[in-house]
Amino acid sequence: MYDLIIVGAGPAGVSAAIYASRARIGTLWIDNRFIPGGQISDSGRVDNYPGIPGVSGADLGEKLHAHAKSLGMTPLREKVLSIERQQDGRNVRFVVTTKKNRYEARTVICSAGASHRMLDIPGEQELSGSGVSYCATCDGAFFKDRRTVVIGGGNTACEDALFLARLCREVTLVHRRDELRADAVLQELVRQEPKIRILWNTVPRAIEGEMQVTGLKVCNVVTQEESLLETDGVFIAVGTTPNSALVRDLVQTDPSGYVCAGEDGVTNVPGLFVAGDVRTKQLRQVVTAASDGANCVESVQRYLRSQR
Ligand code: NAP
Numbered sequence: 001m002y003d004l005i006i007v008g009a010g011p012a013g014v015s016a017a018i019y020a021s022r023a024r025i026g027t028l029w030i031d032n033r034f035i036p037g038g039q040i041s042d043s044g045r046v047d048n049y050p051g052i053p054g055v056s057g058a059d060l061g062e063k064l065h066a067h068a069k070s071l072g073m074t075p076l077r078e079k080v081l082s083i084e085r086q087q088d089g090r091n092v093r094f095v096v097t098t099k100k101n102r103y104e105a106r107t108v109i110c111s112a113g114a115s116h117r118m119l120d121i122p123g124e125q126e127l128s129g130s131g132v133s134y135c136a137t138c139d140g141a142f143f144k145d146r147r148t149v150v151i152g153g154g155n156t157a158c159e160d161a162l163f164l165a166r167l168c169r170e171v172t173l174v175h176r177r178d179e180l181r182a183d184a185v186l187q188e189l190v191r192q193e194p195k196i197r198i199l200w201n202t203v204p205r206a207i208e209g210e211m212q213v214t215g216l217k218v219c220n221v222v223t224q225e226e227s228l229l230e231t232d233g234v235f236i237a238v239g240t241t242p243n244s245a246l247v248r249d250l251v252q253t254d255p256s257g258y259v260c261a262g263e264d265g266v267t268n269v270p271g272l273f274v275a276g277d278v279r280t281k282q283l284r285q286v287v288t289a290a291s292d293g294a295n296c297v298e299s300v301q302r303y304l305r306s307q308r
Contacts, residue, residue: 001104002028004300005096007083007246008111009075010038011286012276014064015293016109017073023301028103029068030096032079037061038113039240039277040286044137044163049286057137060286083108083246085269090307092271107271107303109296110247110259114240114277114284119151123207124236131213131233136160143233145169149216151204152237153177158186160237165195172229173198174218199229207234242278254280265296273299 006016009031020027035041035058043057052060068074078098086093094108116134118124124132133139136150140163148168150161153175164171173190178200180187190196201222208215208228216229242258244251252260252268258280265273275292277284 001093001106002026003105003304004028004107004109004297005030005094005103005105006075006109006111007031007080007096008038008113008243008276008278009033009036009065010111010113010276010289011040011064012111012113012278012289012293012296013038013075013109014068015290016111016275016297017068017075017293018071019294019297020300021068021071021073023297025297025300025304027073028096028105029073029075030078030080030098030103031075032077034077035061036065042135042137044159046286080246083110083250083272085250085272092307094271106307107273107300109265109273109275109293109300110244110278111275111289111293111296112243112246112278114242116236117239117241119204119236119238121204121206123209123213127207127209127213127234130211131209132207133233133235134237136163136235136237139233139235140164140167143168146232147230148172148233148235149174149229149231150235150237151175152239153180153182154237154239155182155186156239157237158182158190160235161196162186162189162193164235165193168195168233171196172231174202174204174216174229175200176203176221177201204234240277240284244278247272247274263292263295264299265292266299271303273303 003026006029040057041061082097084095096103149172161173205217219226259274261274261279273296275296276289
């Protein structure tokens with residue numbers, strides 16, 4: 001029986017593992033991804049994590065995991081299938097079942113993060129991997145000197161458009177409103193980049209192509225005019241959805257599926273804590289995820305003391 005099982009090894013999970021190690025909590029750490037760092041490993045450049053300006057997401061992921069490893073913490077590479085809570089009088093235990101094993105712990109920190117959201121338009125699924133991508137840094141190189149479209153108006157869409165502009169002949173940013181949501185500094189860079197054209201008030205309707213993407217059908221929401229953009233690639237950057245499926249039946253979530261918890265990571269289920277992008281919060285960033293992991297371990301310690 002462990003004192004703590006941490007599920008997920010993005011910045012929140014790494015930070016929880018570091019703090020748990022230093023607090024000498026008997027911890028098992030599980031993550032099924034082979035690439036360290038969670039979602040940031042897809043990010044070409046992270047420029048807002050204090051002290052490490054201009055680091056690539058992949059390098060930051062490596063650094064985070066190396067730090068945890070130096071304290072004796074390395075995640076087990078197993079896919080978690082379920083998390084159950086069992087109670088016998090005052091004794092609470094969580095049973096975490098993976099593809100290979102079954103583990104028990106007094107507490108669980110779920111730091112499973114979030115995944116890219118899909119558009120759910122015709123052609124998206126069919127052409128995924130054949131010109132439709134959710135990761136510009138992973139797939140951008142396939143579109144060297146070609147035309148690409150990025151859908152979305154947030155930080156990811158702007159970063160993707162800037163990344164692709166370094167490689168592609170032209171990049172069209174398709175956004176459903178007349179104002180971007182991205183940080184001001186990214187908006188400035190996008191507007192200054194001559195290879196990026198922005199289509200405002202425009203929503204995607206369908207992705208066209210037989211074996212490979214050839215175009216994107218769009219509609220202007222002001223004029224209702226439909227048109228076809230010829231393109232070789234469609235990069236979808238329309239936000240994320242929480243990876244809360246493992247705990248959704250146990251715990252209170254908001255209508256979008258984020259687990260309801262404050263900065264302390266405390267949920268409505270005693271012994272179950274959440275950290276990082278999977279929880280309700282104002283700002284989903286590496287720095288806030290790392291902060292969550294630390295706070296959660298403090299909450300775990302208080303809880304374990306209260307159970308003695
Ligand atoms: P986001 O901030 O939620 O932005 C999603 C964008 O997609 C929004 O512009 C949204 O439009 C648009 N959108 C959503 N659903 C759509 C649909 N069905 N059709 C068309 N457009 C749709 O997501 P994100 O950019 O992936 O960022 C996620 C989180 O990670 C944010 O907290 C972000 O700050 C953070 N992040 C930070 C960095 C960084 O700091 N370097 C980099 C990447 C991500 P509306 O604007 O109209 O809602």
